[in-house]
Amino acid sequence: MGATLRLPPPLLETFVERDRFRGTCYKAANWVHIGYTRGRGKLDRHKRRDKPVKEIFLCPL
Helix, strand or coil: CCCCCCCCCCEEEEEEECCCCCCHHHHHCCCEEEEECCCCCCCCCCCCCCCCCEEEEEEEC
């Protein structure tokens, strides 16, 4: 078994439910707003939007 190379993660990602929160702390901390989710779950097979739409923020490390 050889040595494994461990790299730190290049960025952090978070989702903010926009109907309940504004994401003010992420904006103040200079996180980058990259868009919105479509409101579909990970296991959605029927193309239904039954989950809340969330804002996506990234923070490069």
